[in-house]
Amino acid sequence: ISHHGAPGITPTETENRHHLCAIMEACGFRRYDREWWHYTLENEPYPDTYFDFPIA
Known part of the structure; x- marks a missing residue:
């Protein structure tokens, strides 16, 4: 579902x-x-960058 x-x-x-x-x-x-909650930004401004930082 x-x-x-x-x-x-x-x-x-x-x-x-x-x-x-x-x-x-x-x-x-x-x-x-396949997942109603899953979306991807079409024109990703930084497609080759992995952002890894803490969210407080």
Whole structure:
């Protein structure tokens, strides 16, 4: 049930997933079809840089 368009979730959950997807894609993110919560920035400004720092 983790992928976009998965059967077996409530109508509210379906609506929320569509809403999130529309917002994220409008802001330049591409969805990962197998996980409704997973998005990747299309035009990553630092594609070859790995950022590793503590978040406080």
